[in-house]
Amino acid sequence: MDLILFLIFAAIALVCAVNVVVQTHPISSAVSLIGVMGSLAILYLLLGAEFIAAAQVIVYAGAVMVLFVFTIMLLNAGRESPRGQSFMVQLLGTPVLLGLLLVLAVLARHMVPPEATVSFGAFRGGTAQAVGKALFTTYLLPFEATSILILIAIIGAVVLARKEVD
Amino acid sequence: MQLWLIPLVPLAGFAINGLFGRRFSKSLVNLFAIGSVLLSFAWVLKTVYGLGDLPTAHVEHYFTWIRSGSLDIGCDFAIDRLTAVMLLVVTGIGSLIHIYAIGYMAHEGGYYRFFAYLNLFMFFMLTLVLAANYAVLFVGWEGVGLCSYLLIGFYFDKRSATNAGNKAFIVNRIGDFGFSLAMFLIFVNFHSLDFARVFGQAPGASVGTLTTIGLLLMVGACGKSAQLPLYVWLPDAMAGPTPVSALIHAATMVTAGVYMTARSWVIYTHAPVAMHTIAIVGIATAFFAATIGLAQNDIKKVFAYSTVSQLGYMFVGIGSGAFSAGIYHLVTHAFFKALLFLGAGSVIHALSGEQDMSKMGGLRKKIPWTFWTMACAAVAIAGVPPFAGYYSKDAILVAAYQQAPWIYWLGVATAGMTAFYVFRAMFLTFFGEYRGGGHPHESPPVMLVPLGVLALLSLGGGFAFRVPDFLRGVFHAGGSVEDPTLMLISVAAGLLGIALAALMYWLKPGMADAFAGRVSGLYKLVYNKYFVDEIYDAAVVRPLVGGSRALLWKLMDTAVIDGMVNGVGAWAREVGGVLERIQSGNIRSYATWVGLGAVMLIVAMGLAGGLIR
């Protein structure tokens, strides 16, 4: 059962991710990205991360991507015009990409013992309670710091996006 | 015994006159300058009087100068009878010349500077003489070289003077190089530069080592004491004021080489080859310089070559094992050579600057004091008994005969030439008709009194100061040999020289020129000092300067070193130019580079952590 779920949603995630990269119109990429995030949320559930899955859907898919869509709307972004590539990107881009893929794949194989498996429900430590507890004890300092970070980001975004007053 | 007072008082005189002399009156400058030297002389007298027999040197250690590894050099002064003799000569003759200089330099500019330098010279010379190890001696050695340079170039607005100063210093440096090598060898072999320790160990060292050390020390002595082939600076040094020529280039500095080799007698007695080399160099120099002195017209140049020649004599004495005879001649030579120079200075002063003897003549009536005192010096240097030069010169010649008779015969010939050219100078200057255009006037008493004192010393110094007896305990060498026949021959040679000079320059004045006309080629050669300076210039100086310019300057400095330094800068710019192209402004290419770097980093970390095999 877990295997089937994994395969389905992994496939969806991959297809949507490819779509993000391949589509010419930004809005299509944005919608595909929402799809990726959704399927990832399911996969998180599989891995026992209930809280994170919920946060993923609410924050990521629900807020960040909406922000993206609004911006695309605001800018009236159209299809991307086909134009030349930079030389360096052409030359190195593909090898870098393939190299990266290869390295990561190899690492991924070796990082965990081959017999380790994931089954739904095997890890129960991802509840909101557990996350909250860790957040307010061990990770209190990063928590507070990120609060300030968000504050700064808000101020920064407001300042940057303001229309010039003359 | 407070030996340090002896050099330090003149040093104080130098400091006071050097720093404040510009504002002093002449009398105040005199007070400090002359006073310090006289005080030093007085202290020397007191010290020597209380010296006693002194089987070993009395050493005073003041402070440790250098201590590095096994090298331990202290600032040590020592006194034994040899030092005592030198001290008396330096301070005694030094005082007389200082007094003389009051009159001679009265009308010259830079009065206080002159006396400051002179005092500084006294300090260094006394340090040299009092030194108890080679290092302190070398300090004095270099210091007197410096003062010689300063004083030769005293009239610094004259090109000839500054060139002569440079020449003296540079040629001396060559000698100093030899001296330095000798010191290195001494340290390597004996692990000390202390006289006592070195001479204690020297008899046990190998003959080859001692010979090498001896020869290298001789090179140093050749530089300082103007022997072949490093004598060329001394005649040019006559560009300095005459008291300088008298003090430094007759009585004291040039004798430093003789003193140094005499002090190292232990090394030489165990290295016969080196000692014999010294004798050969000495007699060659003596003969060679005497021939040049025959034809010179500048009165100071005659005496300069005479000094070179007489120094050669001293080295013959050293080289024949008669160390005390060499020192004896040093003492008597100080008397009569200083007198000759001071007298020449008096003549020049009388003629308001004229130095060319062809423009002199008949001066004995006009400046009688100068004439009679110089005459005393002339008979002394000619070796006429019983005056000073006779005793010392014969002691050397007799010792030379024991070593190698040919040296004796050359020495006799040189003695004859010495008498000849000195009396030639006397006759040309004082006899005949006055050929110049000036108004000769006698010098002031302040100049004449030292002349008188030196005249007495030249006449009586020989039998009054029995230097070899005084030094018997120092050198442990054999006693002086008396051989009446040899002495008679050398005296005869001297008298012959006087007679010949009298004939050619007094009784029959035209004879000299006629003779010169018949041997015109030889005469030209001798008159131009065998073109030695020109040969040195062409063979050594010009290639060196040219080579330095072409090789060291243009090639090494400009091309290689500047090239390297500038090249590094240019290369950095090149590399920067290449790397600049990464900064394309294109964000995606930046990202590509980042990606590449990230991949490499991950691979590296994986390899290091053992995850990727």
Add this chain to the structure above:
Amino acid sequence: MSQVPTSWFLMLGAALFALGVAGFLFRRNIITVFMSIELMLNAVNLSFIAFAYQLKQVDGHLFAFFTMVVAAAEAAVGLAIILTVYRNRATLNIDDVDSMKN
């Protein structure tokens, strides 16, 4: 077998990350580039959660949480910058933003 090997999650994360890099390198529209960045961040989150499962600790979740927070802040500011750039240069082509050249 109804159990998924953990390494498959990691490989999925790697694939998503590589796709994000590809999008970043080869797309010219700024907004698309941004979205590729978000894709990369998501891939990383997946890795964190997978390792948290592996090690049976909740710290991985915390890391993912903070990553999300920072990504959100970054998205906000980044989009504001894109707006400003668009206003000043009237272009959404990343190659045109090259005034850092040399």
